[in-house]
Amino acid sequence: MHVFVAVMKTPLIDNLQYCNWSRSIFEQMREGGVDAVHVTIVYHESFREMVLQLEAWNRWFETCGDLIMRGTTAQDVTRAMETGRTAIFFGFQNPSPIEDDIGLIEICHQLGVRFMQLTYNNQSLLATGCYEDEDTGLTRFGKQAIAEMNRVGLVVDMSHSADRSTLEAIDHSTRPIAITHANPAWWHAAKRNKSHEVLSALTSAGGMLGFSIYPHHLSGGPACTLQSFCQMIAEAASKYGAEHLGIGTDLCQDQPDSVVEWMRVGRWSKVIDYGEGSATDAGFPPMPTWFKDNRDFDNIRQGLLATGMTTGEVNGIMGANWHRFYADAFGPA
């Protein structure tokens, strides 16, 4: 009697990108062996404007179906691996597409959206962003929205939220939540990076942290070394458990600087706000030399192995942990 065991490569997942999409970037995803990417589809868009972004993605799936596929379940990552493609999962960095209507949460989930930030830097209808002076925590609508997101399987993402709001979201949510793209503040103090208290609460509740390579989130900025980045991850693994960690590069490849302006001020201000940048450093910062695009994930893998973490821990961080999270998080409660 023979026992057949299917040996499957561990998935490689980047849980946050917002590139100026092109066939060339999708080809780089394939070259880099990236099996799934969670892509941001809106920053400040209304529901109707968000639908236009979904339409644009449908065209990408139609014209580049040899390279990418629409992903809505963890099984789609497996299917992408089996067919040599990259599964694309949708997310919002702002709850603007649900407007003031709780019914739009299920509609967005039915349209394939799987992550939604409750805030993007500013106060939203749901919670407080990390750039506000006062953090008043979850709003009345925010609590109802989290319950509905829990019900349908839309993941709460608090990457751009303030601390109290984040802690309340972790507490209020009946399912683990995510911080898809940020780093620990103990490594690099930045408004967008997260306190030890937040990261402990997040991971203790089964939540996931995706490490960002957006230079403003890095110790030393664009000059940050691979070794420093990976040592920080190893330290986070020892503090919070490697199984709660993943990658969320925040790669914004090929975007013009007008896009970082849209991210920062949308339509809410007539005055430019430099966010994490400054008047003299207003555009997208240059990426570190060891992570320019989707072909560079092996640098991170090798860097993580060099810290002494086990292959199992590194495989988890490079994608298996997000894959497990997808399986638990994307279906109905």
Added chain:
Amino acid sequence: MHVFVAVMKTPLIDNLQYCNWSRSIFEQMREGGVDAVHVTIVYHESFREMVLQLEAWNRWFETCGDLIMRGTTAQDVTRAMETGRTAIFFGFQNPSPIEDDIGLIEICHQLGVRFMQLTYNNQSLLATGCYEDEDTGLTRFGKQAIAEMNRVGLVVDMSHSADRSTLEAIDHSTRPIAITHANPAWWHAAKRNKSHEVLSALTSAGGMLGFSIYPHHLSGGPACTLQSFCQMIAEAASKYGAEHLGIGTDLCQDQPDSVVEWMRVGRWSKVIDYGEGSATDAGFPPMPTWFKDNRDFDNIRQGLLATGMTTGEVNGIMGANWHRFYADAFGPA
């Protein structure tokens, strides 16, 4: 050795209803053993307004999930039968929700919509309705829209379209189309009933006709007898083949007369148009005594058997034909 054969009851499908939905109507569907219903969700609504209708249906699925379920595939009819529920499929009577944007066709399909009329009585951006003086056939957008509907699996429905437009749609479509709710003009001459030429072309191309019980489509109106209705169906079976026939009652139960006004004039006229009614008969006409609601489908089944059609033919007309059509029509080309 035993051979197990799963014996499944033939599905009962009504391929057009637009009721004032309530738990009580869903209970009547269960009492009547109705396994699937194609429901109209819009007449003149924009995309954004259509989404509000989907939200309302999501609430029905949440609060009445013991009686009904959202249907998007033929397998959902089987699943509904196995779980003692009625599968609800969505359709538009007007292409207004796709506005002037071909990309919205796939979005609507992703939202679960499975039938779309190219016109509702009037000229649309796609084709000509059956109440216009001039029928100019498919428009440029209409031809592109049909190709896209064919690609994604959104069924072309020509129930309210004019003859030339209908013949051109049958010809232009690479997949069989439907007339979900109408009767032959040779039985009852009405603008909404269909010529022999149209019905021959429709069924020769593998398309489906659903027989309407809306009184203005019946010979004799509300006084039409069950025998006359069933005899007409038997005659249509001999002309067009029983396998191309089904039911599409057009049941508008519990609707106030304001709704028939909305159907007829939407926002396109400030002057009332009586459609198939008249100034003295402006509201919803009373239904025939033998079909008041979803509990009365067995009257039709018995009436069809009384014409001498075989049980197989009758089972087909009562639902198996629509079930087969769903299996062929709802997926990607």
